[in-house]
Each structure stands twice: as C-alpha cells, then as structure tokens.
Amino acid sequence: MxxxxxxxxxxxxxxxxxxxxxxxxxxxxxxxxxxxxxxxxxxxxxxxxxxxxxxxxxxxxxxxxxxxxxxxxxxxxxxxxxxxxxxxxxxxxxxxxxxxxxxxxxxxxxxxxxDWTRTDLAWRLPTGGTCMRFDIIDFAAFDIYILGRQSASEDFSPTVVEEAKRRFAEMTDGRRGELARNVVYGLPGSAESFSLDDVRRHISEYExxxxxxxxxxxxxxxxxxxxxxxxxxxxxxxxxxxxxxxxxxxxxxxxxxxxxxxxxxxxxxxxxxxxxxxxxxxxxxxxxxxxxxxxxxxxxxxxxxxxxxRESPDLKCSFHExxxxxxxxxxxxxxxxxxxxxxxxxxxxxxxxxxxxxxxxxxxxxxxxxxxxxxxxxxxxxxxxxxxxxxxxxxxxxxxxxxx
Incomplete structure (x- = not known):
C-alpha cells in the first residue's frame, strides 16, 4: 500500500x-x-x-x-x-x-x-475537536425551506419532514445562512459566489x-x-x-x-x-x-x-466523520x-x-x-x-x- x-x-x-x-x-x-x-x-x-x-x-x-x-x-x-x-x-x-x-x-x-454534501463543516465533538457532519434533518430543512425545491418533502420520511419544520423554525438567520453556505460548498463554482438561484438552475437542468x-x-x-x-x-x-x-x-x-x-x-x-x-x-x-x-x-x-x-439505521441517515x-x-x-x-x-x-x-x-x-x-x-x-x-x-x- x-x-x-x-x-x-x-x-x-x-x-x-x-x-x-x-x-x-x-x-x-x-x-x-x-x-x-x-x-x-x-x-x-x-x-x-x-x-x-x-x-x-x-x-x-x-x-x-x-x-x-x-x-x-x-x-x-x-x-x-x-x-x-x-x-x-x-x-x-x-x-x-x-x-x-x-x-x-x-x-x-x-x-x-x-461533488459532496455536508451540513456542518466544523461540528464540535465531545473531545473538543471538530469534524464534518451530514445532518439529515438540517438537510431536509435546507431543501424544503431554504432552497424551496418543489416536491422536496416527498423525498424524506414524514418524521424527518416534521422535525425539519421544527428545526427550521428554531434556526437563527445566521444558522440558516451558514447551512446554505455549507451545502453549496461542495457545488461547482462554490469557491466563488454561488447563489441559491444558481443551485436551482443546476438542479433544473437534470429534471x-x-x-x-x-x-x-x-x-x-x-x-x-x-x-x-x-x-x-x-x-x-x-x-x-x-x-x-x-x-x-x-x-x-x-x-x-x-x-x-x-x-x-x-x-x-x-x-x-x-x-x-x-x-x-x-x-x-x-x-x-x-x-x-x-x-x-x-x-x-x-x-x-x-x-x-452512522447516527441511525436508515438508508438516508445523519453521519459524521x-x-x-x-x-x-x-x-x-x-x-x-x-x-x-x-x-x-x-x-x-x-x-x-x-x-x-x-x-x-x-x-x-x-x-x-x-x-x-x-x-x-x-x-x-x-x-x-x-x-x-x-x-x-x-x-x-x-x-x-x-x-x-
């Protein structure tokens, strides 16, 4: 090796x-x-x-x-x-x-x-270190409420959709902006300015x-x-x-x-x-x-x-590094x-x-x-x-x- x-x-x-x-x-x-x-x-x-x-x-x-x-x-x-x-x-x-x-x-x-997707780029661990994390609830909140993708709620379980609604309501504007930036970090061009409209356009081209x-x-x-x-x-x-x-x-x-x-x-x-x-x-x-x-x-x-x-046994699950x-x-x-x-x-x-x-x-x-x-x-x-x-x-x- x-x-x-x-x-x-x-x-x-x-x-x-x-x-x-x-x-x-x-x-x-x-x-x-x-x-x-x-x-x-x-x-x-x-x-x-x-x-x-x-x-x-x-x-x-x-x-x-x-x-x-x-x-x-x-x-x-x-x-x-x-x-x-x-x-x-x-x-x-x-x-x-x-x-x-x-x-x-x-x-x-x-x-x-x-290219890859995470909802947190520096999630704090019990040790005090940080790591990248994908939180399925946060991602659903992004998809449904921030990106506003049509029919997005149909891609998640009812439990996740309900929890995402509660989670989004509790988010500060700062956390909503951070979440959007984290998700688009793995998108082409995201090192430069990349708007949510750009994301929507890219996705629509695969419809x-x-x-x-x-x-x-x-x-x-x-x-x-x-x-x-x-x-x-x-x-x-x-x-x-x-x-x-x-x-x-x-x-x-x-x-x-x-x-x-x-x-x-x-x-x-x-x-x-x-x-x-x-x-x-x-x-x-x-x-x-x-x-x-x-x-x-x-x-x-x-x-x-x-x-x-993995943080749950589901196929679409939260996980961290x-x-x-x-x-x-x-x-x-x-x-x-x-x-x-x-x-x-x-x-x-x-x-x-x-x-x-x-x-x-x-x-x-x-x-x-x-x-x-x-x-x-x-x-x-x-x-x-x-x-x-x-x-x-x-x-x-x-x-x-x-x-x-």
Missing part, C-alpha cells in the same frame, strides 16, 4: 514541507484552477509537478505527483448536452498530457451537480433525467475514454457518491457494490477501475467494504481510507483485504502491485482548530489517521503475527 497525501496546490495551508515531514511517499493533487471541460496543458501539469518537487528552502522534496484527484467530468458530459463531445475530447487530450508527464492514476466522479439514463451516460463516457487510457497505460478510478443516496431530486449511480459491478461489466477494460472510498460507501450499512475489496479488488486503483459513524479506527467500517478487515489483493497481484505478475491510498479527511484537533484549512483536510487530524493506518499495515505484515 503506497502512502499518499492530498494537496490542493500552493495555496494549501498544508505545505510540501509538512507532507515530507509526515513521511508520505507520493502526492495526490489536481489543477483546480483550470475550468472544467478545458485541457490540462503540459505547462500547467509541469508547474504543479515542480511545486511538489521542492521544499520551502528550494531543496528537493523527494515527492512526486502520483495520483490525479480529480480530473473533473463536466456537467455537459453527465447530461450529454451542450459541449459534451468537445469536453470528452479535451479529457482525452488531458489524459495524454498526464501520461507524458508520468502520472498514471486518475480519479474522477460522476455525481450530478454535487426528468432518471438514474438509468445517467448510468448510460457514464457508460458512454467510459466507452470513449477507457480504451485510450488502456492504450496509454493509465488507470481511471471512479469515486463513489458522497453521500451514497439521492439528494435534491438528483440521480445517483455510484453508491453501491452493484453500481460498481454494473459499470465494470459494461466497460470491461482493466483501465476502468474504482476509487474505493471507505467513508463514502461506509455511510450505507448495506455496503460491505472488506467484501467489496475481496470481490472487486482487481479493479481498485486508488483507496480513500476514512471512517464515518469519525476517527479512522472509530467508525462503522472495520478498518483492520478492510486493510487485510487490500493486502491480500496486493499479494494476488504480485503472484499474477501485475505492475500495479502497490495500491495508492490516502488518509481521507480527518478531525480538526490541537493546532488544526486555529488553522482554518480546507474542510476535512486538517494536517494533524490526517497525520493521526495516517499513523493509525500505518500501525494496522505494520501489524498485519509482521512475519510473526501478520496476514496468513
């Missing part, structure tokens, strides 16, 4: 020096400033590689950009409208440019409009698009890009929906093991693979993470290891399954034996609390998670007590 770390670029409050001191082996990054649908040019890619390759004092960092997260798939491609064909061609050009730069693992997602049609659009996209990726020696890996159930009336098509199996079978090319995110998939109690790794592991090209704690060993996913069993898959790859003579992973998300603790880093990406909280994951890996691989 290859230890990597997500870095958002030179503006990231976690520096290259910090990554080096954390002892990671590679870097996960993306060109977030390049507009979706545009080509990632060789010059832009090289500039990011150069930034990763140098520490603050100019000395070599010993780190390299090893995984792309994410090369964004445009809304036009997902809807098959507008400039979608040109965007696919630009995606292919970007793949060639990334291969030429020596980068071979490309993560992407196919979530309509929402009448069923999940099966969106899945068909994903298969069409993969049928175009995966043969090229295979030719270039690249590994594409789709990130699951976050959270893994429909929101805002939008379809979701990558939320379960069956979803992944369907896509792997439809475009049965080794380059067509999986980003196994234990946090996103772990929100659903019916997703067996070690089992998914055992059954679909040959196509897992990238791992996000994080944990969530737990400690890496403290949530509903059995992280020891999952890592054991990953190590077994790596042994199978070695025996088969595959070149991609070591699967890159990163400690995804983390709780804000200690000095993280004052840094105001990218939500979900505190330095100390992630380092704590990485240390815990390293401990599991070391124990399972120990010759005396290790994996049989």
């Amino acid at each position: 290859r230890q990597t770390w997500r870095w958002f670029g030179p503006k990231d409050l976690c520096s290259v020096d910090d990554m080096r001191q954390a002892g990671v082996e590679g870097v996960v990054s993306a060109l977030h400033h390049v507009p979706t649908g545009h080509v990632w040019s060789p010059a832009e890619i090289a500039q990011r590689q150069s930034a990763i390759g140098r520490m603050h004092d100019g000395s070599p960092s010993g780190l390299a950009w090893e995984v792309v997260e994410s090369l964004p798939v445009s809304e036009d491609i997902k809807k098959q409208k507008g400039d979608w064909r040109a965007h696919i061609e630009n995606w292919k050009i970007s793949l060639r440019n990334l291969r030429d730069a020596g980068i071979h693992v490309i993560c992407y997602n196919f979530m309509p409009v929402l 009448g698009l069923p999940a099966e049609q969106l899945r068909g659009h994903l298969i069409d996209f993969l049928s175009e890009v995966c043969p090229l990726a295979e030719e270039l020696g690249l590994r594409l890996c789709c990130h699951p929906d976050d959270p893994p159930f429909p929101l805002l009336g939008l379809p979701r098509v990558m939320s379960t093991e069956d979803d992944y199996a369907t896509i792997m079978q439809a475009v049965d090319i080794p380059a067509n693979g999986i980003t196994l995110c234990s946090g996103s998939l772990g929100v659903r109690a019916d997703n067996d993470l070690p089992g998914i790794m055992n059954r679909l592991g040959s196509r897992v090209h990238f791992l996000h290891l994080r944990n969530v704690l 737990a400690e890496h060993l403290g949530g509903n996913t059995d992280m020891v069993a999952l890592i054991a399954a990953v190590l077994r898959e790596e042994r199978r790859r070695k025996a088969a003579g595959r070149s991609d034996i070591s699967i890159p992973f990163r400690p995804d998300h983390g709780q804000d603790i200690l000095d993280d609390l004052g840094r105001k880093a990218q939500p979900g990406y505190p330095s100390i909280g992630r380092l704590k998670g990485l240390a815990e994951l390293r401990g599991i890996m070391t124990a399972l691989e120990h010759p005396a007590e290790g994996l049989r």
Whole structure:
C-alpha cells in the first residue's frame, strides 16, 4: 500500500514541507484552477509537478505527483448536452498530457451537480475537536425551506419532514445562512459566489433525467475514454457518491457494490477501475467494504481510507466523520483485504502491485482548530489517521503475527 497525501496546490495551508515531514511517499493533487471541460496543458501539469518537487528552502522534496484527484467530468458530459463531445475530447487530450508527464492514476466522479454534501463543516465533538457532519434533518430543512425545491418533502420520511419544520423554525438567520453556505460548498463554482438561484438552475437542468439514463451516460463516457487510457497505460478510478443516496431530486449511480459491478461489466477494460472510498460507501450499512475489496479488488486503483459513524439505521441517515479506527467500517478487515489483493497481484505478475491510498479527511484537533484549512483536510487530524493506518499495515505484515 503506497502512502499518499492530498494537496490542493500552493495555496494549501498544508505545505510540501509538512507532507515530507509526515513521511508520505507520493502526492495526490489536481489543477483546480483550470475550468472544467478545458485541457490540462503540459505547462500547467509541469508547474504543479515542480511545486511538489521542492521544499520551502528550494531543496528537493523527494515527492512526486502520483495520483490525479480529480480530473473533473463536466456537467455537459453527465447530461450529454451542450459541449459534451468537445469536453470528452479535451479529457482525452488531458489524459495524454498526464501520461507524458508520468502520472498514471486518475480519479474522477460522476455525481450530478454535487461533488459532496455536508451540513456542518466544523461540528464540535465531545473531545473538543471538530469534524464534518451530514445532518439529515438540517438537510431536509435546507431543501424544503431554504432552497424551496418543489416536491422536496416527498423525498424524506414524514418524521424527518416534521422535525425539519421544527428545526427550521428554531434556526437563527445566521444558522440558516451558514447551512446554505455549507451545502453549496461542495457545488461547482462554490469557491466563488454561488447563489441559491444558481443551485436551482443546476438542479433544473437534470429534471426528468432518471438514474438509468445517467448510468448510460457514464457508460458512454467510459466507452470513449477507457480504451485510450488502456492504450496509454493509465488507470481511471471512479469515486463513489458522497453521500451514497439521492439528494435534491438528483440521480445517483455510484453508491453501491452493484453500481460498481454494473459499470465494470459494461466497460470491461482493466483501465476502468474504482476509487474505493471507505467513508463514502461506509455511510450505507448495506455496503460491505472488506467484501467489496475481496470481490472487486482487481479493479481498485486508488483507496480513500476514512471512517464515518452512522447516527441511525436508515438508508438516508445523519453521519459524521469519525476517527479512522472509530467508525462503522472495520478498518483492520478492510486493510487485510487490500493486502491480500496486493499479494494476488504480485503472484499474477501485475505492475500495479502497490495500491495508492490516502488518509481521507480527518478531525480538526490541537493546532488544526486555529488553522482554518480546507474542510476535512486538517494536517494533524490526517497525520493521526495516517499513523493509525500505518500501525494496522505494520501489524498485519509482521512475519510473526501478520496476514496468513
């Protein structure tokens, strides 16, 4: 298992020096400033590689950009409208440019409009630390009363609708504004000004698009890009929906093991693979993470290891980001399954034996609390998670007590 770390670029409050001191082996990054649908040019890619390759004092960092997260798939491609064909061609050009730069693992997602959704970005834990949280009651209050989406109440249980009505009535104007900002934080363009009318417009463009049609659009996209990726020696890996159930009336098509199996079978090319995110998939109690790794592991090209704690047994439930060993996913069993898959790859003579992973998300603790880093990406909280994951890996691989 290859230890990597997500870095958002030179503006990231976690520096290259910090990554080096954390002892990671590679870097996960993306060109977030390049507009979706545009080509990632060789010059832009090289500039990011150069930034990763140098520490603050100019000395070599010993780190390299090893995984792309994410090369964004445009809304036009997902809807098959507008400039979608040109965007696919630009995606292919970007793949060639990334291969030429020596980068071979490309993560992407196919979530309509929402990249991820949380109602709280700094929810206080009993320890005094904070974490991200999705509260189904608060989200229903946003959907029904703040966004005002037609028929929104039909997407929630009567109990949730009633509680959302009470919750919204008790919210201050400040909390209502904060809730709206938190929800749209994971929307395209939300780093800039993004109004509720913009959200409504994005959602309306998917009106009448069923999940099966969106899945068909994903298969069409993969049928175009995966043969090229295979030719270039690249590994594409789709990130699951976050959270893994429909929101805002939008379809979701990558939320379960069956979803992944369907896509792997439809475009049965080794380059067509999986980003196994234990946090996103772990929100659903019916997703067996070690089992998914055992059954679909040959196509897992990238791992996000994080944990969530479900706050109810419902499919649409509240949850929060737990400690890496403290949530509903059995992280020891999952890592054991990953190590077994790596042994199978070695025996088969595959070149991609070591699967890159990163400690995804983390709780804000200690000095993280004052840094105001990218939500979900505190330095100390992630380092704590990485240390815990390293401990599991070391124990399972120990010759005396290790994996049989």
